[in-house]
Structure formats: structure tokens, C-alpha cells
Amino acid sequence: MKEQIEAIQSEALAQITAATDERTLDDARVASLGKKGSLTLVAAGIKDVPKEDKAAVGQLLNAARTLITAALEEKQAALLEIADRAALAGIDVTLPARTLHSGSLHPLTLIRDEAIRILRRMGFALADGPEIEDEFHCFDALNTPADHPARNEKDTFYFDSGKLLRTHTSSVQIRTMESAKPPIRIICPGSAYRRDEIDATHLSVFSQLEGLYVGTDVSLPDLKGTLEYFLRELFGTTTEVRFRPHFFPFTEPSFEIDVKLTVKGQAPRWIEVAGCGMVDPAVFEAINTSRKDNAFDPEQVTGFAFGMGLDRLAMIRWGIKDIRLLIENDARFLKQFA
Numbered sequence: 001m002k003e004q005i006e007a008i009q010s011e012a013l014a015q016i017t018a019a020t021d022e023r024t025l026d027d028a029r030v031a032s033l034g035k036k037g038s039l040t041l042v043a044a045g046i047k048d049v050p051k052e053d054k055a056a057v058g059q060l061l062n063a064a065r066t067l068i069t070a071a072l073e074e075k076q077a078a079l080l081e082i083a084d085r086a087a088l089a090g091i092d093v094t095l096p097a098r099t100l101h102s103g104s105l106h107p108l109t110l111i112r113d114e115a116i117r118i119l120r121r122m123g124f125a126l127a128d129g130p131e132i133e134d135e136f137h138c139f140d141a142l143n144t145p146a147d148h149p150a151r152n153e154k155d156t157f158y159f160d161s162g163k164l165l166r167t168h169t170s171s172v173q174i175r176t177m178e179s180a181k182p183p184i185r186i187i188c189p190g191s192a193y194r195r196d197e198i199d200a201t202h203l204s205v206f207s208q209l210e211g212l213y214v215g216t217d218v219s220l221p222d223l224k225g226t227l228e229y230f231l232r233e234l235f236g237t238t239t240e241v242r243f244r245p246h247f248f249p250f251t252e253p254s255f256e257i258d259v260k261l262t263v264k265g266q267a268p269r270w271i272e273v274a275g276c277g278m279v280d281p282a283v284f285e286a287i288n289t290s291r292k293d294n295a296f297d298p299e300q301v302t303g304f305a306f307g308m309g310l311d312r313l314a315m316i317r318w319g320i321k322d323i324r325l326l327i328e329n330d331a332r333f334l335k336q337f338a
């Protein structure tokens with residue numbers, strides 16, 4: 001048995017020395033130490049060894065196993081080093097690493113989130129509505145007559161089904177009032193679509209933020225105070241805000257809001273950022289008809305509404321001259337907001 005063990009040992013060591021990769025090394029391990037390996041099989045025969053020889057044979061077996069195991073580990077480390085060296089061959093490890101650019105939020109997302117934060121602090125909750133709308137929610141219920149220019153096929157994207165891409169987020173006012181009763185205080189940021197000629201200040205898809213507040217004694221001073229406070233929170237406490245009388249079918253009276261933009265080295269100028277007004281009683285009537293109740297009794301409730309252009313707010317905030325930069329995804333532009 002002693003000779004057998006020695007033979008196995010030298011055969012195994014020779015195989016290990018000859019191994020050229022992990023595979024052949026593993027073959028060598030299995031051949032000697034594996035479940036059916038030569039040493040394992042011999043070790044199983046120890047039960048037939050005479051009692052007085054058992055200890056000596058056992059020692060021999062252990063010594064052989066220890067020797068083979070050590071040789072396997074040593075060879076494995078050597079093979080690994082060779083593999084590492086081969087993997088690095090031709091690579092200049094002294095070259096500077098490639099920079100991984102980390103992403104950042106888009107300016108429209110930044111301004112939208114900031115606007116939401118301010119308005120939520122004032123008690124406005126987030127509302128939502130579909131971008132593919134019907135004429136009722138986008139126009140009729142908002143007191144916009146069939147011959148209003150905004151409903152023209154030249155200005156609005158219509159589907160063959162008669163549905164359309166909402167031209168403003170004001171449709172969410174209607175959807176909200178259809179499903180909730182006063183008091184209502186909601187905002188809805190979202191996309192709106194128009195067939196505008198694309199230039200430095202117009203896109204065919206843009207971002208708005210709609211607001212609606214309906215209660216028992218909501219007044220024009222509430223509207224002014226809310227929006228002035230909002231714009232000063234956003235642009236700074238000294239921001240000058242101007243309410244200019246205007247016309248919207250769904251509010252009466254209606255205003256456009258301008259913010260005075262002062263850029264160093266440029267003459268100050270007023271930039272239009274929003275439309276707003278007191279909800280026209282005709283809108284409440286349309287809602288009541290749609291709801292089949294009188295939850296928005298024009299004798300009981302009043303409200304104000306506003307719709308802001310988020311792209312405009314971003315342009316003012318960061319002095320962006322061309323609105324197209326906001327959709328072009330040019331990394332040189334976007335990384336300035338990182």
C-alpha cells in the first residue's frame with residue numbers, strides 16, 4: 001500500500017506541474033482527490049489494512065493529501081498571476097481613467113418641482129388629467145365657443161376620432177370639478193400641445209402648471225396675493241409682478257401676469273408668465289350639468305384659476321434665450337444644471 005500511495009502522490013504532483021490552465025489543474029485535482037480519485041479510493045481500502053499498520057498507512061495518506069493540496073493551491077495562484085498579466089498586456093495602467101458623467105435633473109423638472117413645493121406649502125394638492133382630451137373638457141366646459149380660434153384645426157392637433165391633444169392644462173380644472181366637491185385647491189403640472197410655428201419662444205409641446213381654487217369666498221385679492229407670493233418665492237422677494245387685464249373665455253375678470261426681468265447689462269423688460277382670473281360662472285354651470293347636481297352653485301361658490309408656462313419660468317430663472325434648448329437634450333446645455 002505504501003508504494004501505491006507514493007505512486008499516486010508522484011503521479012498527482014506530475015499532473016499538477018504539467019497543468020497549463022484552470023481546467024487541466026482541476027482535472028488533476030479530481031483525478032487524485034475527487035470522489036472517485038485515486039487517493040480517495042486507496043484511502044477507502046484502509047479498513048482492510050491490518051490493525052498494527054493502520055496508523056502508519058493513515059499518516060502516509062494524510063501526508064500525501066496535504067502535499068497534493070498544497071501543490072494545487074500553489075499552482076492555482078501561479079496560474080492566476082499569469083492570467084492577470086495576460087489580461088493587462090497592452091494596457092497602459094498609467095493612463096488617466098475615463099470620466100463617468102453623472103446625470104442631473106432637467107431644468108424643467110427642477111423648476112416644476114420647485115413650483116410644486118411652493119404651492120403645496122400653500123395648501124394646493126396635485127391633480128392629474130389625460131393629455132389626449134375631448135372637446136368637452138378642453139373647450140366646451142371651459143366656456144369656449146365652437147368658433148373660437150383656439151379650436152381651429154390650424155392651432156390644435158386633432159385625431160380622426162375627434163379627440164385632441166390638450167391645448168392647455170385647464171382641462172384638468174374640469175376633470176377635477178367633475179369628481180370632487182368644493183372646497184377645491186389643486187395644481188396640475190403637465191404637457192400641452194399646439195400647432196405653433198417653432199421658434200425661440202414657441203414649441204409645439206410645452207409645459208404648463210394649472211391651478212384652481214374653489215370655495216365659498218375666494219376673491220380676486222386671494223388670486224393676486226397667491227400668485228405674487230408664488231412668483232416672489234420663485235424669483236426672489238424683490239421681483240416685480242404686473243397683472244394686465246386680458247380675456248379668457250373661462251375666467252372673468254381675466255389677467256395676464258408679467259414678471260419684470262432684469263439681467264445685468266440689459267434694459268429691464270416684462271415677460272409674460274401666466275394667465276389667470278376668477279372662474280366664470282358659466283364654467284360652474286357646465287360642471288353642474290355634467291355632474292347632474294348643483295355642487296358648484298354659482299350663487300354659493302367662487303374660485304380663481306391660473307395657468308403658468310413652466311418653460312417661461314425656467315427661461316426667466318436661468319436667463320435661457322431660446323426655448324428650443326429645453327427639448328434638444330444637448331449635454332453641453334444640460335450639464336450646466338448639474
Ligand code: DAH
Pocket residue numbers: 167168169170210211248250251254274275276277278304305306307308
Ligand atoms: N389656459 C390658458 C392658456 O393656455 C392659461 C390660463 C388662463 C389658465 C387663465 C387659467 C386661467 O387657468 O384662469 O393660455
